[in-house]
Amino acid sequence: MSRVMKFAPVILKNLFSKPVTRRYPAVPIQYPEGDRGHIEIQIDRCISCGMCVRSCPTGTLSVDRMKGTWTINRFDCVQCGYCVLKCPVKCLSIVPGYQEPEREKASQTYQKSPEVLRAEAEKRAKQAALAKEMAAKKAAALKAKKEAEAAAAAGAAAQAVQSADKN
Amino acid sequence: MNHTIFYAIGAVLYIVGAPFLGCLMDGAERKLSARMQGRIGPPLLQPWYDFVKLLNKQVVTVDRAQFFILTSYLVLMVMSGAMFFSGNDLLMTFFVLSTTGTFLYFAAIVPSSPYSSMAASRELIQEVCYEPAVLLLSVGFYLATGTFNARAVFSQNTSLVVFLPGFLASYLFAMIIKLRISPFDVSTSHHAHQELVQGVTTEMGARNLALFKLAEWYEMVFLYGVVAVFILNSSLVSVLAAILVDLVIFFCFVLIDNTNARVKWENMLGLSWAVTGLCSGVNLLILMMIR
Amino acid sequence: MGKVKKSPWLLHYDGSSCNGCDIEVLATLTPVYDAERFGVVNTGDPLQADILMITGGINQQNAPVVKQLYDQMPRPKVVVAVGTCACSGGVFRECYNMLGGADSTVPIDIYVPGCAARPESIMDGIMKAVELFQKRSDEHDQYEKEHKGEAGPVDPNINTARDKVKMQEMKGAADA
Amino acid sequence: MPVTVFLILFPLIWAFVIFAIRDNKVRGIAAYIGSGTIIAAVGVLFVQWLRNGRVPIKLFYNTETADHFILAGEIVLMLVVTYLCFKYHKYWISVLSIVPTLMLAYFELMGPELHTIPHIYIDHLSMLMCLIVGIIGGMIIVYAVGYMEGYAHHHPEFEDRRNYFLGLLFFFLSAMFGFVMSESLLWIDLFWETTSVCSFLLIGYTRTDEAVHNSFRALWMNLAGGVALAVGIIYFGYQSHTVAFHDLIDLSTQMHMAYCVLPIALIAFAALTKAAQYPFSTWLIGAMVAPTPSSALLHSATMVKAGIYVLLRLAPAMAGTLTGTMITFIGGFTFFVASIIAIGQSDGKRVLAFSTISNLGLMVACAGVGAPETVWAGVLLMIFHAVSKSLLFQDVGATENAIGTRDIEDMHGLLYRLPRLATFMFIGIAGMFLAPFGMLISKWSALRAAVDESNILLVLFIVFGSATTSFYWTKWMGKLISRSHETGDRLKDITRRNEVVSLTVHAVLMILLCILVPFISKVYVDPLLIEMFGKYEDVLPMGVLYTMIVVIAFVFLVPIFSYFIGRKMRANVKLTYMSGINTGDNTMFVDSFGEPKRLWLSNYYFRSFIHPHQLRIFSQILTTAVLLVMMSMIIGGAL
Amino acid sequence: MGKRSVIPFGPQHPVLPEPIHLDLVVEDEKIVEAIPNIGFIHRGLEGLAPDRDFQKYLYVVERTCGICSFGHGLGYVESIEGIMNVEVPERARYLRVVWAEMARMTSHLMWLGFTADAFGFESLFYEAWRIREKVLDLMEMTTGGRLIYSVLKVGGVLKDITPDMQKKILDDLNEIEKETREMTKTFLDDYSVQTRLKGVGVLTKQQAHDVGACGPMARASGIACDMRMRGYEAYSDLGFEPVVAQDGDSYARCEVRINEIFASIELVRRAFEHMPKEGDLSATVKGNPNGEYFARIEQPRGEAIFYSEGHGKPNLDRFRLRTPTFANLQALCETLKGAEYADVPILILTIDPCISCTER
Numbered sequence A: 001m002s003r004v005m006k007f008a009p010v011i012l013k014n015l016f017s018k019p020v021t022r023r024y025p026a027v028p029i030q031y032p033e034g035d036r037g038h039i040e041i042q043i044d045r046c047i048s049c050g051m052c053v054r055s056c057p058t059g060t061l062s063v064d065r066m067k068g069t070w071t072i073n074r075f076d077c078v079q080c081g082y083c084v085l086k087c088p089v090k091c092l093s094i095v096p097g098y099q100e101p102e103r104e105k106a107s108q109t110y111q112k113s114p115e116v117l118r119a120e121a122e123k124r125a126k127q128a129a130l131a132k133e134m135a136a137k138k139a140a141a142l143k144a145k146k147e148a149e150a151a152a153a154a155g156a157a158a159q160a161v162q163s164a165d166k167n
Numbered sequence B: 001m002n003h004t005i006f007y008a009i010g011a012v013l014y015i016v017g018a019p020f021l022g023c024l025m026d027g028a029e030r031k032l033s034a035r036m037q038g039r040i041g042p043p044l045l046q047p048w049y050d051f052v053k054l055l056n057k058q059v060v061t062v063d064r065a066q067f068f069i070l071t072s073y074l075v076l077m078v079m080s081g082a083m084f085f086s087g088n089d090l091l092m093t094f095f096v097l098s099t100t101g102t103f104l105y106f107a108a109i110v111p112s113s114p115y116s117s118m119a120a121s122r123e124l125i126q127e128v129c130y131e132p133a134v135l136l137l138s139v140g141f142y143l144a145t146g147t148f149n150a151r152a153v154f155s156q157n158t159s160l161v162v163f164l165p166g167f168l169a170s171y172l173f174a175m176i177i178k179l180r181i182s183p184f185d186v187s188t189s190h191h192a193h194q195e196l197v198q199g200v201t202t203e204m205g206a207r208n209l210a211l212f213k214l215a216e217w218y219e220m221v222f223l224y225g226v227v228a229v230f231i232l233n234s235s236l237v238s239v240l241a242a243i244l245v246d247l248v249i250f251f252c253f254v255l256i257d258n259t260n261a262r263v264k265w266e267n268m269l270g271l272s273w274a275v276t277g278l279c280s281g282v283n284l285l286i287l288m289m290i291r
Numbered sequence C: 001m002g003k004v005k006k007s008p009w010l011l012h013y014d015g016s017s018c019n020g021c022d023i024e025v026l027a028t029l030t031p032v033y034d035a036e037r038f039g040v041v042n043t044g045d046p047l048q049a050d051i052l053m054i055t056g057g058i059n060q061q062n063a064p065v066v067k068q069l070y071d072q073m074p075r076p077k078v079v080v081a082v083g084t085c086a087c088s089g090g091v092f093r094e095c096y097n098m099l100g101g102a103d104s105t106v107p108i109d110i111y112v113p114g115c116a117a118r119p120e121s122i123m124d125g126i127m128k129a130v131e132l133f134q135k136r137s138d139e140h141d142q143y144e145k146e147h148k149g150e151a152g153p154v155d156p157n158i159n160t161a162r163d164k165v166k167m168q169e170m171k172g173a174a175d176a
Numbered sequence D: 001m002p003v004t005v006f007l008i009l010f011p012l013i014w015a016f017v018i019f020a021i022r023d024n025k026v027r028g029i030a031a032y033i034g035s036g037t038i039i040a041a042v043g044v045l046f047v048q049w050l051r052n053g054r055v056p057i058k059l060f061y062n063t064e065t066a067d068h069f070i071l072a073g074e075i076v077l078m079l080v081v082t083y084l085c086f087k088y089h090k091y092w093i094s095v096l097s098i099v100p101t102l103m104l105a106y107f108e109l110m111g112p113e114l115h116t117i118p119h120i121y122i123d124h125l126s127m128l129m130c131l132i133v134g135i136i137g138g139m140i141i142v143y144a145v146g147y148m149e150g151y152a153h154h155h156p157e158f159e160d161r162r163n164y165f166l167g168l169l170f171f172f173l174s175a176m177f178g179f180v181m182s183e184s185l186l187w188i189d190l191f192w193e194t195t196s197v198c199s200f201l202l203i204g205y206t207r208t209d210e211a212v213h214n215s216f217r218a219l220w221m222n223l224a225g226g227v228a229l230a231v232g233i234i235y236f237g238y239q240s241h242t243v244a245f246h247d248l249i250d251l252s253t254q255m256h257m258a259y260c261v262l263p264i265a266l267i268a269f270a271a272l273t274k275a276a277q278y279p280f281s282t283w284l285i286g287a288m289v290a291p292t293p294s295s296a297l298l299h300s301a302t303m304v305k306a307g308i309y310v311l312l313r314l315a316p317a318m319a320g321t322l323t324g325t326m327i328t329f330i331g332g333f334t335f336f337v338a339s340i341i342a343i344g345q346s347d348g349k350r351v352l353a354f355s356t357i358s359n360l361g362l363m364v365a366c367a368g369v370g371a372p373e374t375v376w377a378g379v380l381l382m383i384f385h386a387v388s389k390s391l392l393f394q395d396v397g398a399t400e401n402a403i404g405t406r407d408i409e410d411m412h413g414l415l416y417r418l419p420r421l422a423t424f425m426f427i428g429i430a431g432m433f434l435a436p437f438g439m440l441i442s443k444w445s446a447l448r449a450a451v452d453e454s455n456i457l458l459v460l461f462i463v464f465g466s467a468t469t470s471f472y473w474t475k476w477m478g479k480l481i482s483r484s485h486e487t488g489d490r491l492k493d494i495t496r497r498n499e500v501v502s503l504t505v506h507a508v509l510m511i512l513l514c515i516l517v518p519f520i521s522k523v524y525v526d527p528l529l530i531e532m533f534g535k536y537e538d539v540l541p542m543g544v545l546y547t548m549i550v551v552i553a554f555v556f557l558v559p560i561f562s563y564f565i566g567r568k569m570r571a572n573v574k575l576t577y578m579s580g581i582n583t584g585d586n587t588m589f590v591d592s593f594g595e596p597k598r599l600w601l602s603n604y605y606f607r608s609f610i611h612p613h614q615l616r617i618f619s620q621i622l623t624t625a626v627l628l629v630m631m632s633m634i635i636g637g638a639l
Numbered sequence E: 001m002g003k004r005s006v007i008p009f010g011p012q013h014p015v016l017p018e019p020i021h022l023d024l025v026v027e028d029e030k031i032v033e034a035i036p037n038i039g040f041i042h043r044g045l046e047g048l049a050p051d052r053d054f055q056k057y058l059y060v061v062e063r064t065c066g067i068c069s070f071g072h073g074l075g076y077v078e079s080i081e082g083i084m085n086v087e088v089p090e091r092a093r094y095l096r097v098v099w100a101e102m103a104r105m106t107s108h109l110m111w112l113g114f115t116a117d118a119f120g121f122e123s124l125f126y127e128a129w130r131i132r133e134k135v136l137d138l139m140e141m142t143t144g145g146r147l148i149y150s151v152l153k154v155g156g157v158l159k160d161i162t163p164d165m166q167k168k169i170l171d172d173l174n175e176i177e178k179e180t181r182e183m184t185k186t187f188l189d190d191y192s193v194q195t196r197l198k199g200v201g202v203l204t205k206q207q208a209h210d211v212g213a214c215g216p217m218a219r220a221s222g223i224a225c226d227m228r229m230r231g232y233e234a235y236s237d238l239g240f241e242p243v244v245a246q247d248g249d250s251y252a253r254c255e256v257r258i259n260e261i262f263a264s265i266e267l268v269r270r271a272f273e274h275m276p277k278e279g280d281l282s283a284t285v286k287g288n289p290n291g292e293y294f295a296r297i298e299q300p301r302g303e304a305i306f307y308s309e310g311h312g313k314p315n316l317d318r319f320r321l322r323t324p325t326f327a328n329l330q331a332l333c334e335t336l337k338g339a340e341y342a343d344v345p346i347l348i349l350t351i352d353p354c355i356s357c358t359e360r
């Protein structure tokens, strides 16, 4: 007989103690620290390098360097956190809280602030100018080098002809 | 004459009130089960919400014949209950009850769908399990009171349970089977995840399922009503006692439901026949000897 | 015009998921989350279900199954895609065998993202689905009122002579 | 009253006429005429008897010549049996025929001087039997004409001996009429042996090894009963100097003559063999090899009822005696066990056979208890059983001709394939067990009587047996109504017109019986009880009657009503649930190889659970032991 | 067809959490024939290996399965580490063991619940899952995910378990152990449960050997095979002993898994004891895998084999995964022979099927 209804003590204990049910949604969720919920970006720190785009296993992310946007489709993201790991400037983070269920899948785009954009544009222009200068310098150097080489080659050829004559 | 009216009122009360009472009991059972499982559980009126929902859905069926068989099932169920509550012949009532079971079997087997059909066969096995106990109950009743008429209890000075403890035991056992309480919920379970999907109700959706639920409520009230027969006697206190006993049994059934694995039909058949044969049989023997 | 939203019954089908979301769907029903508080019941039977919950993406082989289950459910019905896989295919989107998210086969009403979708998130999804369910039920009632007394439509698939070719067609349709 | 003689002689002569006609068509017409005449004659007899105020008809007090014919008949039978036994090398069986015949001959010629008795005696019970034999027998012959045509067509491997078959049926009817109308036990014995031999010949009709084997088994078992019968008659004759059946009962019940105990026990024992009770039930199962009409007529509707008839007659004398206890036990046990074994059968005819055994068991038990209520139940059971079994046997036969098998599994969805036959079958089965129809009300009163008699074993047998009985009937019904495995192909109903006539008559009779139970009980069965017991009990109280009428109304009306509502219903038809891999209709699913596979659903048979074979052997051993012990107790007590 | 029924079982079936299909031929309810069919959940993730770099591919492999995603990640990184000869720091190795064992606990508790459900014991199912939530909470606290953890990387781990967390884990484990003991009594001793498990689906030692069963399935048939005996990661320091039972029936399989829960709790405790208090979490990994390697891991369901092959490019050329359920499906077919229909869910469950990993 002791083998029948073995479960009764547990059941009765449950009956007379408080239910273990978490009363969500009446009571909000308590996330532990470091919970992986969704990706946040400090967009202004982003350098639009595209590392995150390349690292994302689901191809959720896209970055437009010119417009200064960073786009995530939260209905595609698997919260793996690899983008966070790969971002060179650590502007990405994965924080508690999930994307709400929706009727439609929509992606979210983050736009850098105009100041940052402007600064970036300036930087880019500066860089471009610099690059132009460098390129010019390089071209000049190259030309000089080539000329020197050509001269050397001509000299060498002349020597060779001479030695051949000796033989 | 007074009495006839009294019993007619009993039948009418049953027909009108049983669905509500049954619904409440169903809800209470779900709530109590949930608490036993350590959770909050659905609201008390959940079965009612389900019922309303089912009636509001698109009427679907896999076989048109099912609807009319189910209606017959429901009507016969109401009828056997009404027969009982109007104090009619017990044995007759139980025979009609078994016909009711046959209609449920038909409803489940008519669409020729795999799970529904297998469940129907199991339903039939269940009938084989509980029918002897139920028929024997009326035999015991007859022996104790000299009539099959349920109203005879009111002319008894002592509660029948004194004479018929064995019958009560095997009837309660039969009731577990009939109410589809684990461990004997082999043909349909009140819980999800049955090996036979939803058992006999697999092919019942929307309105058909609502009919089935309604019939179940009627059945539940009827079956608990039969328990009262064991307790009631000519004194008024016995009414209270009957209600109390029903409540205790209700609680025990929920407890049993939550502490047992579903057995296989072979075990169910063996066990129920053994219990019926032993409890009712011995009780019957004693009754016949002292008569 | 009854309140139907208090009794949402689920049919859960596991498409090509990794299991994570399925288990979270089941966890939603267990004591700690206890979705039955809202009347949720997990029925295994499409005929009795109100909300089809699909986890995982869709592949060649399960597309007809999902479609079949969807068709068997009585109206009004709501489909919820649970998990990133069901929403869009998730990490497996580019696998050779995948057709994509659940919306590649049946119309999805609610997307519940997450890998795996948290039970709370699934519950939110159910809440949203329930509202939709009520709305559709009301529309359905209206429709019924307008079409009272007419004989109901019969599924054209029933009782037609069926052969292998037909099945191939079904498969083909799923492929397309 | 010449009708009685006509009823015995006409079929006898007609048998030879039929046998002689070679042309199938002509023979068919002759058979119709014959059966029509028999039914008409029974009708005439019934009317005459009613006109007479339903007092028993007693005839033929002096029958010197007839007695000699009877004796001659006995000897002819003995010779036939002996010849056949020798032909098939079953020598020892002939002993069972030779010994009693010689004993009877000695008794008749050298025995004591007997009192003058009426040789024909028609009371309520005999009249009832006449009606059953006449109407059902007549209809079955009509059916047989058509059926045997199909049979000869489907089974070219067997020699076509239709004339022999139909002739035997008529021959049997003659014997059966003789049996139920006779008062002289000596006459009864002859007719008894004749029915045994008819049954034997019909079982062996196809002359296959199996048929021959089964026919001899039937023969020896029935003959063994015959031996007991003969011994009982002779013993009784020597003790009381009379061989009237009623005298036996009256002497026992009113005079309490001790010497009656033994003959009653022996005759009851004989009845057990005829009614195919355990341990003698195997012959009835074996008899199913015979063509269906003979199964319907002999092996369920009438001949086996001869055993019941005898037991019902003996009922008042058995009440409360050791014999009664024995008979009740054997009957109750048979009722229970045969119904369990029936669950394990899928061959329609075998199910019917086991159910026959089982139902006969219940009737036997009812007779064994011997109280007015149980006899009431027994009589009603007999009526219902005769009609519905005859209907079912014929229907299974017709179905077999149409679909080529009589396996119940192959009757899946029969309602959609052969609506007419399936409906008849449905009616027959419903009449057998479904509340509130016929059989059930009898069970109700049997149960009550068993309780009143404090017969606990019988109570348990009835209670458990009725559960198992409804199991196998219900699952059969379920088969008929479930949707077909194929898609909507309706079969051609090749049932012949004459078969349909018989089936329809039976079905109508069945429905009428169900509706008219209270009436029949009042008008016929109650007087029968008065005649038998001198008193009658109001078996059916008014309350129950009213309830029953209401229930019947409901059971008929509700489905019809809701059927019409259902037809109008706006319903969306969906596919059945097949785990999501339907292939577009309800008959196939995609299997593990991606191919369509046909869904197939079967009933449960519990073969591995109840082990029918072991169970049969066990019950045979048990019942044999009980019979041996109790018979020796009875004999020991009597001597 | 006689008295046989031919019915489909699955892919959508409420007792099955995952789609698997069986063509069943039954007589009464005895199974005469059962032909399984899988593929409803096949994704083909192995085919993605050449398209993803080997670091990124880890996140795909992790999602082979949501139950022991940690184990799959572990097997994969082990195979890469094997190719590249990376020495994983000791603390990381212990952390890996802790997580792997906790994942095993969640898996087994989940399985207990499913099994209870398969024999129609709903409240027992709920109780098992209630306890499982506690382990999940610990997992979420330490890794940030409930089912998919993403804490591994080639060469080590990404997160640490702080002393506070460690204390909480140990405290909670005590409670979990107590509750599990209380609950599993029902599995092991209850009469009604025993009628459903004892003697059901017997797989003899020889059969288990012949069909190549692995994991608890094999161990319940008396074969002491457990990959942890190989001592990968930190197991060699923890005195690991495999849990074995002899009967080979469903009950034995249940017993093995129950005892493994307690063994896992013990292993976690020991791991915390032996773990170095400080230390690197990961080694630096340079370059790309060049070569091939087989890693063998004991998953909750048995031995999983990870094969990686690379040729010096960031992307692997080939990745193969042999999963335990795949090996055990054959054993399932063996046990289904002659079983009862009512046992089918139990038999399917006692191999602890994980179809999603089988089909990847």
Ligand code: SF4
Residues within 6 Å of the ligand: A039, A055, A056, A057, A058, A059, A060, A061, A072, A076, A077, A078, A079, A080, A081, A082, A083, A084
């Ligand atoms: S978390 Fe993973 S899936 Fe989401 S955006 Fe980052 S890399 Fe992509």
Ligand code: SF4
Residues within 6 Å of the ligand: A041, A045, A046, A047, A048, A049, A050, A051, A052, A053, A063, A070, A086, A087, A088, A089, A090, A091, A092
């Ligand atoms: S990796 Fe970081 S910095 Fe680069 S684009 Fe992404 S978010 Fe911006």
Ligand code: SF4
Residues within 6 Å of the ligand: A078, C016, C017, C018, C019, C020, C021, C022, C055, C056, C082, C083, C084, C085, C086, C090, C091, C114, C115, C116, C117, E063, E066, E148
């Ligand atoms: S979304 Fe993530 S957890 Fe869910 S099924 Fe897909 S891979 Fe698994």
Ligand code: SF4
Residues within 6 Å of the ligand: none
């Ligand atoms: S491996 Fe198998 S499943 Fe894959 S494509 Fe080839 S045959 Fe098809």
Ligand code: SF4
Residues within 6 Å of the ligand: E318
């Ligand atoms: S050979 Fe192997 S690895 Fe290559 S495609 Fe086929 S299964 Fe894949």
Ligand code: SF4
Residues within 6 Å of the ligand: E321, E322, E326
């Ligand atoms: S598990 Fe084996 S058979 Fe299946 S795909 Fe992989 S290698 Fe091929």
Ligand code: SF4
Residues within 6 Å of the ligand: none
């Ligand atoms: S690899 Fe194995 S499974 Fe595949 S075809 Fe060859 S033998 Fe068969």
Ligand code: SF4
Residues within 6 Å of the ligand: E064, E065, E066, E067, E068, E069, E071, E072, E299, E300, E301, E304, E323, E324, E325, E353, E354, E355, E356, E357, E358
């Ligand atoms: S069997 Fe494989 S996929 Fe399934 S849970 Fe285990 S490791 Fe995960």
